[in-house]
Amino acid sequence: MDFKFTEDEEVFRREVRQWLEQEIPQRWIELAPGIWEETEESWALAREFQRKLSQKGWLAPSYPKEYGGLELSHMKRLILAEELAYSRAPLSIEVEVTVNWVAPSIMLFGTEKQKKDYVSSIAKGDIIFCLGYSEPNAGSDLASLQTRAVEVGDEYVINGQKTWCSYGHLADYCWLAARTDPDASKHEGISIFIVDMKTPGITIRPLINILDRHSFNEVFFDDVHIPKENLVGQKNKGWYQLMIALDFERSSIGYAAANQRIIEELIKYAKETTRNGEPLANDPLIRNELAQLAVENEVARMMAYRIAWMFSKGLHPSYESSMSMVFISEVMRHTANAGVRILGHYGELDRDSKWAVMNARIMRMCLSSLSIGVGGGSNEIQRNIIAMRGLGLPRK
Amino acid sequence: MDLGLSEEQAMLKELARDFLQKECPKRLVRQLDESDEGYSSELWHKMAELGWMGLVFPEKYGGSERNFLDLTILLEEMGYNIVPGPFFSAVVLGGLTILTAGSEEQKIEFLPKIASGEMILSLALTEPTASYDAASVKTKAIARNGEYVIKGTKLFVLNANVADYILCVARTKETKNPEDGITIFLVDAKSPGVKCTLLKTLARDKQCEVVFDNVTVSEKSIVGERDKGWPIVKDVLQKATVAKCAEMVGGAQAALDMAVNYAKERVQFGRPIGSFQAIQHYCANMATDVSGSRFITYKAAWKVSEGLPLALDIAIAKAWTSEAYGRVTLSAHQIFGAIGFTMDHDIHLYYRQAKAAEIIFGDADFQRAIIARELGL
Numbered sequence: 001m002d003f004k005f006t007e008d009e010e011v012f013r014r015e016v017r018q019w020l021e022q023e024i025p026q027r028w029i030e031l032a033p034g035i036w037e038e039t040e041e042s043w044a045l046a047r048e049f050q051r052k053l054s055q056k057g058w059l060a061p062s063y064p065k066e067y068g069g070l071e072l073s074h075m076k077r078l079i080l081a082e083e084l085a086y087s088r089a090p091l092s093i094e095v096e097v098t099v100n101w102v103a104p105s106i107m108l109f110g111t112e113k114q115k116k117d118y119v120s121s122i123a124k125g126d127i128i129f130c131l132g133y134s135e136p137n138a139g140s141d142l143a144s145l146q147t148r149a150v151e152v153g154d155e156y157v158i159n160g161q162k163t164w165c166s167y168g169h170l171a172d173y174c175w176l177a178a179r180t181d182p183d184a185s186k187h188e189g190i191s192i193f194i195v196d197m198k199t200p201g202i203t204i205r206p207l208i209n210i211l212d213r214h215s216f217n218e219v220f221f222d223d224v225h226i227p228k229e230n231l232v233g234q235k236n237k238g239w240y241q242l243m244i245a246l247d248f249e250r251s252s253i254g255y256a257a258a259n260q261r262i263i264e265e266l267i268k269y270a271k272e273t274t275r276n277g278e279p280l281a282n283d284p285l286i287r288n289e290l291a292q293l294a295v296e297n298e299v300a301r302m303m304a305y306r307i308a309w310m311f312s313k314g315l316h317p318s319y320e321s322s323m324s325m326v327f328i329s330e331v332m333r334h335t336a337n338a339g340v341r342i343l344g345h346y347g348e349l350d351r352d353s354k355w356a357v358m359n360a361r362i363m364r365m366c367l368s369s370l371s372i373g374v375g376g377g378s379n380e381i382q383r384n385i386i387a388m389r390g391l392g393l394p395r396k
Numbered sequence: 397m398d399l400g401l402s403e404e405q406a407m408l409k410e411l412a413r414d415f416l417q418k419e420c421p422k423r424l425v426r427q428l429d430e431s432d433e434g435y436s437s438e439l440w441h442k443m444a445e446l447g448w449m450g451l452v453f454p455e456k457y458g459g460s461e462r463n464f465l466d467l468t469i470l471l472e473e474m475g476y477n478i479v480p481g482p483f484f485s486a487v488v489l490g491g492l493t494i495l496t497a498g499s500e501e502q503k504i505e506f507l508p509k510i511a512s513g514e515m516i517l518s519l520a521l522t523e524p525t526a527s528y529d530a531a532s533v534k535t536k537a538i539a540r541n542g543e544y545v546i547k548g549t550k551l552f553v554l555n556a557n558v559a560d561y562i563l564c565v566a567r568t569k570e571t572k573n574p575e576d577g578i579t580i581f582l583v584d585a586k587s588p589g590v591k592c593t594l595l596k597t598l599a600r601d602k603q604c605e606v607v608f609d610n611v612t613v614s615e616k617s618i619v620g621e622r623d624k625g626w627p628i629v630k631d632v633l634q635k636a637t638v639a640k641c642a643e644m645v646g647g648a649q650a651a652l653d654m655a656v657n658y659a660k661e662r663v664q665f666g667r668p669i670g671s672f673q674a675i676q677h678y679c680a681n682m683a684t685d686v687s688g689s690r691f692i693t694y695k696a697a698w699k700v701s702e703g704l705p706l707a708l709d710i711a712i713a714k715a716w717t718s719e720a721y722g723r724v725t726l727s728a729h730q731i732f733g734a735i736g737f738t739m740d741h742d743i744h745l746y747y748r749q750a751k752a753a754e755i756i757f758g759d760a761d762f763q764r765a766i767i768a769r770e771l772g773l
C-alpha cells in the first residue's frame with residue numbers, strides 16, 4: 001500500500017499547475033462560470049482553451065498516440081483532472097462527455113472510418129458532442145426511449161424528441177440513442193448514431209435551467225436523414241454499448257478537487273470575517289461544520305483515487321464508481337448548504353451585487369449541485385447498482 | 397500509488413480470518429463478555445504463537461518486525477470477528493509506548509514478554525473528566541528519596557483488571573502549560589495501594605477504575621523522560637486511534653456482511669426483504685460507509701508506517717470512521733428487525749463495539765476540533 005505519488009508524478013503536477021496559471025484567460029476568471037452556467041462568450045473561451053490544452057496533449061491524454069494522445073498513465077490522468085478542476089479551468093461538461101464517453105466508445109465499437117473522422121478531431125478539441133439520450137418519457141428508465149431510426153436505402157431517418165440535451169445548441173454533433181427495432185424487447189432494439197446538429201429537420205428549443213441559464217434543450221427530429229455509415233457499432237446492440245460507455249465515466253475526482261477549493265475558500269472566509277465582534281473562525285459550530293466538510297471531502301477523494309487505482313490495475317470499477325458518485329454528490333450539496341449557513345445573508349447574494357462574497361459561488365452552487373445526483377444516473381439508480389451489482393441483492 | 401494489500405498482508409488477513417473464525421466463535425465472545433477477566437488464556441497463547449503480539453516489534457525483542465500497516469490489517473480482522481481481550485491494551489497502548497519511548501532495559505524486559513503472551517499491559521490515562529487532554533491528568537507522582545509516590549484515580553482504564561503492569565500517566569510538575577510536567581510510570585499492578593474495580597459497560601469491554609493510593613515506584617520505572625511524557629502519550633494515542641479505526645472498519649464490514657446475507661434469506665411478503673428497495677438502499681449506504689472508512693483509515697495507517705505528519709489524517713479517519721460504524725450497525729439492526737433485539741443474536745455485539753469505539757480516544761466532535769485547528773481555523 002502506498003498513498004504517495006511518484007517524484008515523476010509530482011513533477012507532472014507542478015508542470016500542469018504552472019501551465020494553468022499562465023493559460024487560464026483573465027476574462028474567464030471574471031466571468032467565473034460554474035457548472036451549467038455557460039454563456040456563448042464563456043463557451044467560446046472554453047473552446048479556445050480546449051484547443052490549447054490539446055496542443056499540450058492534455059485534452060485526451062490517455063488516447064493512443066495515433067489519435068493524438070499521450071497514452072498517459074491513469075495516475076497522471078488523475079493528477080491532470082484534479083488540477084484542471086481545482087484551477088477552475090475553462091472546460092465545459094460537454095468536453096468531458098465528448099472526450100471521455102463518445103470517443104472511447106467510437107474507439108471500441110466504431111468503424112475505422114469513424115475513428116479517423118472523429119477521434120482525432122475530438123483529441124484536437126475541434127468538435128464537441130451533445131448527448132441525445134433522455135426523452136420526456138425516458139429518464140432513469142432510459143431503455144424505454146421512443147425516438148425512431150428507420151433504415152431507408154443507404155440512410156437512416158430519425159423521428160422523435162429528445163430532452164435535457166445539454167449544450168445541444170452549441171455542439172457540433174449529437175451522440176444519439178434511438179430505437180431501431182420497435183418489436184424487440186426494450187433493451188434489444190436500440191442503436192447509437194452520430195448526428196450532425198446542422199442536419200435539416202432538427203429543431204432545438206431552449207430549456208432555461210434553475211440558474212436562469214440556457215444550458216439544456218429539447219431537440220426535435222423531423223424526418224432527419226443521416227447516412228447509414230453514422231450508425232456506431234452493431235444495430236440493435238446500442239444499449240449494451242451504452243452501458244459500457246457509462247462505465248467510462250471516470251469517477252468523481254474532478255468534483256472532489258473542485259469542492260476542495262470551495263472548502264478552502266470557506267475556511268479563508270471564516271478566518272477573515274468577524275461577526276458580533278468575533279472572528280467567525282472562533283465559533284465552535286462553524287469550526288465543527290468546516291471540519292466535517294473537510295472530512296467528507298477527503299473520504300470522497302479517497303473513493304475517487306480508488307477508482308483511478310483500479311483502472312491502473314486493469315480492473316473495471318462498476319458499483320465502485322456508483323459509490324463514488326453518490327458520495328461526492330452528497331458532499332457537494334452539503335458543502336453548498338453549509339456554505340450558505342456560514343455566509344448567512346451574504347450567502348443569498350447573486351453575482352451582480354456589490355455585496356456578494358466569494359463571487360456568489362456558494363449561492364450558485366446551492367442551485368447547481370442539485371443536478372449532481374440526478375443527471376447521468378440518479379443517486380437512487382446508483383444505489384440500486386451498488387445493492388444489486390455490488391452486494392448481490394435480489395431484484396425480486 | 398497503490399491502494400491494494402501486499403501479498404504478505406493478504407496472507408495475514410486470510411490467516412487471521414480463518415483462525416479467528418475457528419478459535420473465537422461468537423459463543424466464546426459472549427462467554428468472555430460475560431466473564432470478569434474478559435479474555436481466554438488459551439486463545440491468548442495461540443495468538444501469541446502466531447506472532448500477533450510481537451508483530452511490529454523488532455526481532456531482537458521477540459517480534460517479527462512487520463510494519464504498522466500490517467498491524468492495521470490484523471486489527472481489521474480482529475474487529476471483523478470481535479476478539480475480546482487485552483490485545484489492544486497490551487500491544488498497541490502498552491507495547492508501542494515502550495517500543496517508542498522505553499529505555500533499552502525496559503524494552504529487553506517487557507517487549508519479549510508481551511510478544512510471547514506472558515505479560516499484559518494496560519494504559520491508565522483518563523481520569524474522572526473522561527477526556528484525552530493533558531490538563532485532565534491530575535493524578536500526582538511526588539518524588540521522595542529517589543522514589544515516586546503516585547496518588548490519584550484513573551477511570552475508563554481498559555483491561556487493568558488482568559494487567560501485570562499498568563502504564564500510569566501522572567503529573568510530576570505543575571506549570572502553566574498542562575502538557576509540561578507529565579511523566580509515564582510502569583507500575584506493577586500488584587503494588588500495594590493499586591486498587592482496580594471493574595466497570596459495567598455498554599460494550600462489556602473490561603474498563604476499570606484504578607485507584608493509586610500512595611503507590612511507590614522507583615525512578616527506573618519511568619518511561620521516557622521525567623516531565624516530558626505528554627508527547628509520548630500523544631504519539632501513542634495517535635497510533636492507537638488509527639488502530640481503533642482499523643478495528644472499526646472490520647466490524648463495520650462484518651455488520652454489513654451479516655445484514656446483506658440476512659436480507660437475501662429473510663422472506664416477507666413472498667420475497668426476500670433484500671429485494672425491497674428500502675433495504676437495498678440501506679445496504680448501499682452501509683457499503684459506501686464501509687468503503688470510505690477503509691480507505692481513509694488505510695491512508696492514516698500508511699502515514700504512521702511512513703513516519704509522515706499525520707495529525708490531520710488521523711483525526712479525519714477517526715471522525716469519519718466512528719460515525720460511519722455507528723450508522724452501519726444501526727442500519728444492520730433495522731434490517732434484522734426483532735431478531736436483532738435479542739441477546740442471542742450476534743448483531744448487537746457489533747452495535748455495542750461501535751459505541752465504545754466511537755468514544756474511545758475522542759469522539760467525532762473531539763476529532764473535528766483537532767481538524768479545525770489543523771486547517772488553521
Ligand SMILES: Cc1cc2nc3c(=O)[nH]c(=O)nc-3n(C[C@H](O)[C@H](O)[C@H](O)COP(=O)(O)OP(=O)(O)OC[C@H]3O[C@@H](n4cnc5c(N)ncnc54)[C@H](O)[C@@H]3O)c2cc1C
Binds near residue numbers: 131163216376
Ligand atoms: C443538468 C442536467 C443536464 C442533463 N443533460 C443531459 C444531456 O445532455 N443529455 C441527456 O440525454 N440527458 C441529460 N440529462 C437528463 C438526465 O439524464 C436525467 O435527468 C436522468 O436520467 C433522470 O431522469 P429524469 O430527470 O427523467 O428523472 P426520473 O427518471 O423521472 O426520476 C425522478 C425521480 O425518481 C427516481 N427514480 C426513477 N426510477 C427509479 C427507480 N427504479 N428506483 C428508485 N427511484 C427511481 C429518480 O431517482 C428521481 O429521484 C440532464 C439532466 C440534468 C439535471
Ligand SMILES: Cc1cc2nc3c(=O)[nH]c(=O)nc-3n(C[C@H](O)[C@H](O)[C@H](O)COP(=O)(O)OP(=O)(O)OC[C@H]3O[C@@H](n4cnc5c(N)ncnc54)[C@H](O)[C@@H]3O)c2cc1C
Binds near residue numbers: 669672675735
Ligand atoms: C421489543 C419488541 C417487542 C415485541 N412484542 C411483540 C408482541 O408482544 N407480540 C407480537 O406479536 N409481536 C411482537 N413483536 C414483534 C414485532 O411486531 C415485529 O418485530 C415486527 O412486526 C417486524 O417483524 P420482524 O421482526 O419479523 O421483521 P421483518 O418483517 O422480517 O423485517 C425485517 C426488515 O425488513 C423490512 N421490511 C419488511 N417488509 C418490508 C417491505 N415490504 N418493504 C420494506 N421493508 C420491509 C423491515 O422494515 C425490517 O427492517 C415485538 C418486537 C419487539 C422488537
